[in-house]
Amino acid sequence: MLRASALAAVLVLGLAPIGPARACGDGEAPTACDDPSPNGFASWMLGRVDHALAADKARALQDFTDGTRGFRTADTYVFCVGPDGIMSAHPNPILKGHDVRDLHDSTGNHFIRTMMETAKPGQISVIRYLFPKPGSTIEEPKTTYFTKAGDQTCAVGVYDADVAAPEAATADGRVAQLRQRLDGVIPTSARADWTAFLEALNAQGAEKATAIAQARRELTAAATALDKAGAPRKTGE
Secondary structure, three states, X not given: OXXXXXXXXXXXXXXXXXXXXXXXXXXXOOOOOOXXXXXXXXXXHHHHXXXXXXXXXXXXXXXXXXXXXXXXXXXXXXXXXXXXOXXXXXXXXXXXXXXXXXXXXXXXXXXXXXXXXXXXXXXXXXXXXXXXXXXXXXXXXXXXXXXEXXXXXXXXXXXXXXXXXXXXOOHHHHHHHHHHHHHOOOOHHXXXXXXXXXXHHHHHHHHHXXXXXXXXXXXXXXXXXXXXXXXXXOOOO
16 A cells, blocks of 8 residues: 555655646636536536546546546546555556555545545545645645546545636636736836737737637537447447
């Protein structure tokens, strides 16, 4: 099992991001990434988890780990634990492939064990604990939504800080804040150049919005196809 020494390594090294982190609104998610409710983003992603595992378990677990096919956005990702307590999918290689039943936060909360014992098929449950963000070494309050999918306990977590300040938690939000601060300190002599820069940036944003809309349409079509592929066949088909 993942004991004290390995646990210390997790907290010291943090969760190193695998590949580029995707910001909310980049086309990966169909709903607001700051919506932590079971009927919002977490519910949507967990629904895709169930269908993906039913269609191709090995590929699905790899997709969860890699964050591909829409299974990661910003600091939100899917992780799964098998019936033997082995972390079968997680973006952090320190955790994936290890028995994590003893994993707990600084308060002694054995959240993995609790999730494994209480997860039920077709039902989204909620648990709170402390865990570092990807690339960080500091534990932060996190609310995780989990369910039973086949023989896997799978979950999607949302950090409280991202819910409290969702705009600041995204790349676009940070850029907006920076632009607002700079707008107040740009000298008069450079105001024309600054305005031209903002107009060019806005035009680029419009092109990005068009690309995002197209990506969302393609993602919706892919999800629909996956749902149909995972649906049980009728007798005689």
